[in-house]
Amino acid sequence: MNPKRLFSLLLVVSLWAFALDEIQAQTKKTVVRLNYSGSIYATTSVVGVEKGFFDQAGLIVNASPESSGQVALQALIGGSTDFAVGANVRPIQALARDLPIKVIALSTWGFAxxxxxxxxxxxxxxxxxxxxxxxxxxxxxxxxxxxxxxxxxxxxxxxxxxxxxxxxxxxxxxxxxxxxxxxxxxxxxxxxxxxxxxxxxxxxxxxxxxxxNVTYPFFVMTTEETIKKKPEMVQKFVNAWARTLDYIHKNKAEVAEVMQAFFAREGTKLSKETVKKLLNGTNYDHVKVTMADIDDTMESAKIQFEQKKLKKLPDLKQHVDNSFAEKAEKAMKATKAKR
Structure with missing residues (x-):
């Protein structure tokens, strides 16, 4: 065979094999659905996808912005998503209806x-x-x-x-x-x-x-069933979430560009300086849900209960599972120590 033709054939075979490996690698990844409130509080969700943190954790995330955390929560309750991000009162509203919701991480905090x-x-x-x-x-x-x-x-x-x-x-x-x-x-x-x-x-x-004394946390929520049936997937998700928060906390200028493009896609044109200002009004410095986050949420829950918007006043502390966030933090510290 002509050496040039042989070389070309080998090159085609190599490229085909590489492409096949990529396809196989992608098919091994778990598909995860995420719904979130499409405001400045969407930052963690958007950056996690666009900067590849979920992909690196072995997840393919289908993320959908919603008009509010309530819509995202409804998707979670209805079974059309695996994770939902919403403001502090959202899990309380679900728990007051005896729905099996768990808060597994913090998305951001800071009133806007x-x-x-x-x-x-x-x-x-x-x-x-x-x-x-x-x-x-x-x-x-x-x-x-x-x-x-x-x-x-x-x-x-x-x-x-x-x-x-x-x-x-x-x-x-x-x-x-x-x-x-x-x-x-x-x-x-x-x-x-x-x-x-x-x-x-x-x-x-x-x-x-x-x-x-409002801290205004935004929570990452999932169902008890998801935690029970897919704990490895939940851990991968929270691992990626923790890495995303760390990246946002340390790279606000780069994140501003990502969010400026996101808002433009959603029909809201903002300058990069304006987006930076919005980011500076929210915080991304921890993934675990703290007692301050819980206390602030319960103060808001009391208001809704007094106004008869809640059938009962659930104790959020009993429905927070920080185990995945704790493992994610340990994994990040171990990775940093090796560098």
Whole structure:
């Protein structure tokens, strides 16, 4: 045979074998479904996928952003996803209905909600100035519950305001339409409102959260059945999650580029500097759920229980399984020690 033809044949065979090995390697990976709230709180989910941390753990993750953590939780309860990410009140809402949910890791913490008024309103300076006016808020959300806690701290009943239940991603449009006097909205939608010149903030996340000691954790949830039947898969997932958090914590500039592209895909155009600002308002420094996270969640749960939005008040501490996060932390420390 002609040497050149032989070389070409060997090259084709080698490439085919390499491709076959890649296909076989991929087919050995476990397919995992993840649903998460598509806001700044989506960062861990998005970065974990795009930076390959799940892939390196032997997982193929089909990740879907949702309009809220409630939708993500519904997917988990309905069996159409394996993991869900949502605000602190979401697991409480499921547990109050006796649904077998477990919190297995932290996604992020840090409150990102604002009280906003239309930019044409030049007189409103404090929350008391909005009494009797129409405020848009996503009722039942974690941000809404923190707002209720803040009102209680100030000694103001929510009935002093006219509440209009609007999904947060629709609040910028409500500002444009002019049918509201203000809103309680989280990022990136709050920042989008101010950047477009539609509104201005009269209360920042820090001004709302600090007086009432809000940490506002976002949790990673799964079902008891998943833990029982697929503990190895859960461990791989949390291992990747821990590595993702560590990467975000140390690489905010690079993460800002990833999240800027994510928001653009979701129809929200933000500058890189704005995304950096959003990231600096949330924290990614631990994967284990702490007592501070649990205590803050229970304070919000008490509000919802008193308002009869919960049938009962479950003890979140009894439904947190930190074993996977603890193993993930040990694995990361061992890897770093070898370097």
């Amino acid at each position: 909600g604002y009280v906003l008024v239309p930019v044409k309103d030049t007189t409103t300076q404090k929350i008391e100035d909005l009494k009797g006016k129409t405020l848009a808020v996503q009722v039942g959300s974690g941000t809404h519950t923190v707002w209720l806690r803040y009102l209680r701290h100030k000694g103001i009943p929510e009935s002093d305001f006219k509440i209009k239940n609007i999904e947060t991603e629709q609040i910028p449009a409500a500002f444009e339409a002019g049918g509201i006097d203000g809103s309680i909205a989280w990022d990136p939608y709050a920042t989008l409102i101010t950047e477009k010149g539609l509104g201005r903030a009269i209360l920042t996340p820090k001004e709302i959260a600090e007086p009432i």
